[in-house]
Amino acid sequence: MMQFSxxxxxxxxxxxxxxxxxxxxxxxxxNAKVPPAIASxxxxxxxxxxxxxxxxxxxxxRARELMVQNKLQAMAVAGGSSLPYYSGVRWWTSERFFxxxxxxxxxxxxxxxxxxxxxxxxxxxxxxxxxxxxxxxWQENEDPYQRVADGxxxxxxxxxxxxxxxxxxxxxxxxxxxxxxxxxxxxxxxxTAGCRMIKSQHELQLMRLASKVSITAxxxxxxxxxxxxxxxEFSSLxxxxxxxxxxxxxxxxxxxxxxxxPHGSIAPQQIKEGQIVLMDGGGTVEGYASDISRTxxxxxxxxxxxxVFDIVYRAQSAAxxxxxxxxxxxxxxxxxxxxxIDGGYGPxxxxxxxxxxxxxxxxxxxxPYLVPGNKLPLQADMTFSDEPGIxxxxxxxxxxxxxxxxxxDGAELFTPRSPSLEHPFGGA
Numbered sequence: 315m316m317q318f319s320x321x322x323x324x325x326x327x328x329x330x331x332x333x334x335x336x337x338x339x340x341x342x343x344x345n346a347k348v349p350p351a352i353a354s355x356x357x358x359x360x361x362x363x364x365x366x367x368x369x370x371x372x373x374x375x376r377a378r379e380l381m382v383q384n385k386l387q388a389m390a391v392a393g394g395s396s397l398p399y400y401s402g403v404r405w406w407t408s409e410r411f412f413x414x415x416x417x418x419x420x421x422x423x424x425x426x427x428x429x430x431x432x433x434x435x436x437x438x439x440x441x442x443x444x445x446x447x448x449x450x451x452w453q454e455n456e457d458p459y460q461r462v463a464d465g466x467x468x469x470x471x472x473x474x475x476x477x478x479x480x481x482x483x484x485x486x487x488x489x490x491x492x493x494x495x496x497x498x499x500x501x502x503x504x505x506t507a508g509c510r511m512i513k514s515q516h517e518l519q520l521m522r523l524a525s526k527v528s529i530t531a532x533x534x535x536x537x538x539x540x541x542x543x544x545x546x547e548f549s550s551l552x553x554x555x556x557x558x559x560x561x562x563x564x565x566x567x568x569x570x571x572x573x574x575x576p577h578g579s580i581a582p583q584q585i586k587e588g589q590i591v592l593m594d595g596g597g598t599v600e601g602y603a604s605d606i607s608r609t610x611x612x613x614x615x616x617x618x619x620x621x622v623f624d625i626v627y628r629a630q631s632a633a634x635x636x637x638x639x640x641x642x643x644x645x646x647x648x649x650x651x652x653x654x655i656d657g658g659y660g661p662x663x664x665x666x667x668x669x670x671x672x673x674x675x676x677x678x679x680x681x682p683y684l685v686p687g688n689k690l691p692l693q694a695d696m697t698f699s700d701e702p703g704i705x706x707x708x709x710x711x712x713x714x715x716x717x718x719x720x721x722x723d724g725a726e727l728f729t730p731r732s733p734s735l736e737h738p739f740g741g742a
Contacts, residue, residue, distance in 0.1 A: 349538035352555045355530070359560030361523055362599045365402075369516065370442040373400055373509055374416065380505040381418040387474035388417040388466065389502045390490060394481030395676035396506045398601060402441030403434070411458035411486055420469045423448035425461045459489040466494065477502030507681035511673060513695045517602060518719060521674065521697055524604035525717045525728035528563055528596045531555035532608055533739040535565075541612060545569055545583040548593070556597045563597020563604070573609070573711040576668055576703060587613035590710040590735075596678065603678040605699045606729065607715035610738040619712070622704050623735050625657035626712045629702035630731070633670050633684070634718055637698075637725035643688040646670060650702045651686075659704045667705055671698040674717060696720040700727065 377400065381389060391397050391414045393407030401414050403424075412430070416422045422443060426434045428451040439445040450461040466472065475498045478487045491499045513521070535551035545567035556563030568578035569585050573592040585591055590611055596604035609626075611619060629650040636649035647670040651662075659665035671684035674697045682690050684698055701715030712735075716727040732738045 348554060348558075349534075349551065351534040351537035352551065352558055355534055355555060355558035357558070357560035358523070358527060362520065362561075363516070364600055365516065367402070367440075367442050369514065370400060370402055374422075374442060376509050377416060377505050378418050380508045381416075381477065384477070384504045385475060386418060386477040386500065386502065386505065387471045387497070388415055388469075389477040389479065389505055390415055390462070390482065390487075391479040391502075391506075392482045392486045394479060395601070395680075396479050396481070396510070399506075399510060399676055401438065401443065403437040405434075405437075407483070409485075411452075411489065413462070413482075413486065415462060415465055417466075417469050417471060420471075421448060423450055423465045425450050425452065425458055425465070427451070427458075428453045457493075459493040462490050463493040466497075472496055474498070475500050477505055479503075479506055503681070510675055511681055511696055512693060513675065513697055513719075517675065518695065518697070520599050520602040521604070521717065521719075522728050524561075524597055524599040524602050525606065527556065527559050527561050527599060528604040528606050529729045529739070531559060531563060531597070532565065532593065532606065534558075536608075536610070536739060539585065539612070541585070541587050543585050545585065548585060548591075552593065552595065561597050561599055563595065565593045565595030568592045568594075568711075570710065571708055574705045574707050574709060576705060576711065576713065585612065588615075590615075590619060590712065592711055592713060594713070594715065601676050603674055603676070604717055604728075605674060605678050605701075605715060606717065607701055607703075607713045608732055608738045609712045609714065609735065610732075611735045615735040619710065619735060622659075622706070622710075622712045623714075625654060625659065626702050626704055626714050627731075628657075629653040629666075629670075630700055630714050630716070633700045633702065634725050634727055637692060637700075637718065637720055639692055639694045639720060639722065641692050643682055643684050643690050643692060644686050646684045646692075646698075646700075647686055650700075654702060654704060659706075665704045665706065666702060668701075668703070670702050671700050671718065673698055692720050694720055694722045 398404050410427045413425050431451050438447045452458040473496045479502045534555040538551050548567050553564040569583040570589040572579045573590045592609045594607040632653045633646050633650040637646045650670040654666040669685035672679045673681050698718045700718040703713030705711035716729050
């Protein structure tokens with residue numbers, strides 16, 4: 315899912331709480347308050363085809379192959395996006411231990427709080443492990459990590475290496491390690507990233523749809539923007555537009571000098587004519603994320619604003635035109651950064667303060683990363699953000715971001731590019 319800021323999360327939560335004690339408006343009243351550009355949107359929910367059980371079975375077999383290659387006897391996945399990636403189970407991570415243990419050879423099992431067994435089995439049975447999946451439960455006064463040790467022993471795994479999925483909490487990984495004293499623990503990232511970095515055609519379809527949804531929602535919100543609107547009011551329009559299209563999504567919005575910070579500020583802001591507006595966010599389709607940024611000006615931008623936009627536009631072009639299978643990840647960043655530096659906004663990270671892109675999928679940010687020093691070769695069907703930016707403290711920032719797919723012979727962006735500050739979505 316595209317990450318909303320903590321500030322945005324708290325705002326949404328507060329709004330929801332208020333709605334619980336305020337009488338709900340009628341559907342007619344709600345529709346009357348929605349700007350026409352958003353009200354006219356239709357749901358695209360039927361275009362989103364869920365990942366199948368057979369697809370998840372293939373992922374599990376690939377994970378087993380990678381475990382063997384990386385000398386892991388088993389892999390523990392406790393929450394995070396790798397859990398639904400393999401099992402289809404979506405689980406909120408809390409202090410209570412819940413995990414999937416996938417051995418390189420043998421039957422997988424789950425460890426689950428006893429009072430959650432019914433909810434867990436409902437999801438597990440619908441996935442690749444089926445209704446006969448083994449679920450080892452623990453009561454509130456029992457040790458969940460002993461269930462892991464017992465399950466591993468029953469599989470004949472008492473020595474070797476247990477891979478720990480990278481999002482697993484330390485308390486969970488440490489608890490498992492203490493109960494498996496004859497085993498070592500190591501990162502399972504070579505397995506999880508090894509599977510997830512390369513997207514299937516189905517995953518690419520979902521990501522392409524996610525980008526299409528978000529850029530359509532952005533444009534509808536932009537057409538509904540009025541001079542004097544606050545950044546939070548504009549953000550709400552972006553959320554509303556995603557909802558009308560049938561999906562969750564939104565964007566953080568930074569105005570004027572606040573746009574010079576890549577991830578902005580919590581300070582209240584008002585959108586006025588002549589100011590830079592930087593919107594950054596996205597949405598999810600069947601869990602797969604989009605991540606898109608647009609920068610624009612209401613009215614007429616200054617010559618400096620237009621010059622900076624042109625440099626960033628050319629930097630984004632350099633990145634997508636450079637990216638191709640076999641090239642190291644760092645080369646894509648280098649191509650974009652050279653354009654920015656040659657344009658007078660260097661050296662190094664002085665004004666282009668972040669990497670040019672990150673991998674994308676079930677997480678908005680995931681392996682691999684387009685960053686200096688990363689020599690991992692690109693491969694066909696990897697997906698990234700392509701998001702160069704220039705940030706001038708005390709003045710403004712410009713970022714253009716679209717999602718990029720590495721093809722067999724180059725790279726492509728999922729969405730039409732932003733042509734100018736005056737017309738961020740094209741047109742005259």
